[in-house]
Amino acid sequence: MEKPKVAWYWCASCGGCEESFVDLAERLLTVFEKVDVVFMPVAMDFKKEDVEKLPDGSITVSFINGGVRLEEHEEMVKLLRRKSQIVIAYGSCSSWGGIPGLANLYNIDEVLARKYLEVPSVDNPNKILPAKRIKVKIPELQREVELELSDILPKLLPLDKVIDVEYYIPGCPPTPDVAWNALQALLSGNLPPKGSVIGASSRSLCDECPLNDTKPEEILLKDLKRPYEFIPDPEKCLLVQGLICLGPVTRGGCGALCPKANMPCTGCFGPLDNVADYGGKALSFIASIMDYSPMEEEELNKVYDKIPDWVGTLYRYYLAASKLGGRVGLAKSKLKGEVAEV
Amino acid sequence: MSEGFEPKIVVFACNWCTYAAVDLAGTSRIQYPHNVRVIRVMCSGRVDPQFVLEAFNRGADGVIVAGCHPPADCHYSEGNFKAFRRFTLFRRLLDSLGIERERFKLEWISASEAGKWVQVVNEMVNDLKKLGPLREKLEVR
Numbered sequence: 448m449e450k451p452k453v454a455w456y457w458c459a460s461c462g463g464c465e466e467s468f469v470d471l472a473e474r475l476l477t478v479f480e481k482v483d484v485v486f487m488p489v490a491m492d493f494k495k496e497d498v499e500k501l502p503d504g505s506i507t508v509s510f511i512n513g514g515v516r517l518e519e520h521e522e523m524v525k526l527l528r529r530k531s532q533i534v535i536a537y538g539s540c541s542s543w544g545g546i547p548g549l550a551n552l553y554n555i556d557e558v559l560a561r562k563y564l565e566v567p568s569v570d571n572p573n574k575i576l577p578a579k580r581i582k583v584k585i586p587e588l589q590r591e592v593e594l595e596l597s598d599i600l601p602k603l604l605p606l607d608k609v610i611d612v613e614y615y616i617p618g619c620p621p622t623p624d625v626a627w628n629a630l631q632a633l634l635s636g637n638l639p640p641k642g643s644v645i646g647a648s649s650r651s652l653c654d655e656c657p658l659n660d661t662k663p664e665e666i667l668l669k670d671l672k673r674p675y676e677f678i679p680d681p682e683k684c685l686l687v688q689g690l691i692c693l694g695p696v697t698r699g700g701c702g703a704l705c706p707k708a709n710m711p712c713t714g715c716f717g718p719l720d721n722v723a724d725y726g727g728k729a730l731s732f733i734a735s736i737m738d739y740s741p742m743e744e745e746e747l748n749k750v751y752d753k754i755p756d757w758v759g760t761l762y763r764y765y766l767a768a769s770k771l772g773g774r775v776g777l778a779k780s781k782l783k784g785e786v787a788e789v
Numbered sequence: 790m791s792e793g794f795e796p797k798i799v800v801f802a803c804n805w806c807t808y809a810a811v812d813l814a815g816t817s818r819i820q821y822p823h824n825v826r827v828i829r830v831m832c833s834g835r836v837d838p839q840f841v842l843e844a845f846n847r848g849a850d851g852v853i854v855a856g857c858h859p860p861a862d863c864h865y866s867e868g869n870f871k872a873f874r875r876f877t878l879f880r881r882l883l884d885s886l887g888i889e890r891e892r893f894k895l896e897w898i899s900a901s902e903a904g905k906w907v908q909v910v911n912e913m914v915n916d917l918k919k920l921g922p923l924r925e926k927l928e929v930r
Contacts, residue, residue: 552885552886722839723839723842723843724838724839724842724843726882727837727838727839727841727842728837728839730838730875730878730879730882731837731838731839731875733878734871734874734875734877734878734879735871735874735875737874739870739874740859740860740870740873741859741860741869741870741873742859742860744873744877747874747877748877751877751878751881756885757878757881757882757885758882758885758886761882769842770839770842770843770845770846771842771845771846771886771888771927772927773886774885774886774887775886775887775888775923775926775927776887776926777887
């Protein structure tokens with residue numbers, strides 16, 4: 448019998464999702480025994496043409512990580528959708544935009560200026576910004592070539608805003624165990640309904656956190672703390688200690704890695720089932736345990752002031768998939784069309 | 790701002806105070822703009838910020854969450870406390886997400902304050918007419 452064909456593709460991602468696959472270690476060998484890889488830019492030299500030549504629907508599963516940021520990504524994921532029976536959004540970026548989705552708070556001009564001009568580690572004396580077409584002189588060859596860049600989309604989009612997605616594997620990145628569980632489910636063909644999250648838990652992170660036993664029935668906080676302010680007691684629920692731990696509203700499956708290392712959950716496994724907007728849910732939960740009455744508005748605001756970036760705290764991995772999708776009223780800007788000389 | 794723009798306003802009104810005030814405004818034959826769509830909830834503490842985000846997502850130009858006056862009016866003792874804590878933080882979130890202050894209000898309106906209800910609606914309708922529709926700003930693509 449012919450082995451199932453599998454493709455891996457990356458959009459706007461950091462490489463951590465590929466890394467998580469490599470972290471399967473020996474288990475990866477058993478995966479490669481059972482499947483034929485037809486496309487995997489990170490490790491193998493197949494080209495877009497190779498995918499185009501495949502009959503429609505001939506790839507059994509495509510794993511796509513990263514959010515859709517460029518027109519190139521959009522084109523590639525649409526191609527893979529046509530060629531695949533099952534498309535999987537692999538990791539938080541692909542599922543909900545992830546960290547790169549936080550760029551949806553800014554206009555493209557601001558994003559490019561930050562990346563290419565303002566960041567302290569950038570050395571760009573001629574202030575060159577990416578352009579649609581760029582002329583590059585190559586002295587060695589005594590000629591000039593023109594490069595065309597893929598245009599940037601005004602907003603980063605989660606994969607399911609661009610193409611139909613069958614399943615989601617969450618995590619930033621998904622842990623090897625989660626990836627393994629998902630692969631097992633796929634290879635066995637024992638799959639939940641379309642649109643489900645696979646590989647992870649259906650219960651909240653608290654359910655698998657060793658500190659859960661120390662979480663009281665009701666938590667009320669007078670103060671919020673940030674992790675740098677103190678060393679938390681490793682035997683006590685982090686939330687009770689005033690840290691914003693998003694465990695109660697976040698899907699489990701990671702094995703509570705962060706709380707076990709004394710760091711609060713930042714929500715990379717995303718929402719539980721039937722949550723419409725992760726950030727809204729997280730806000731609702733954090734705010735409701737603040738022990739202040741409406742007569743103490745000033746005091747409450749002082750506590751809220753301690754967290755400098757609420758969007759980044761509540762929507763760290765979810766902004767692009769949120770109900771508002773980012774900051775409203777962003778300009779419809781794209782790359783400048785003019786030719787820049789390098 | 791578009792000509793003849795009529796803003797859509799979604800109101801989450803608590804059963805015990807604000808909804809009664811809306812009723813009172815009606816039975817007292819007080820005129821006010823038809824831009825509001827009132828959704829009765831048992832308590833302002835029942836209103837999840839997700840509801841408000843959903844309303845904006847589905848085309849509301851403004852949202853009002855309204856409940857009983859603190860400290861002592863709440864039928865469930867502290868439901869409005871929860872609403873206060875949530876929407877004080879939610880307001881900050883909306884600031885960062887570019888939703889103007891005029892588009893979201895947390896109001897305390899008691900069962901007898903039909904006049905205040907009408908005033909709140911009038912103010913928001915006027916403010917939103919100046920701001921224009923939210924829909925255009927949501928759609929970037």
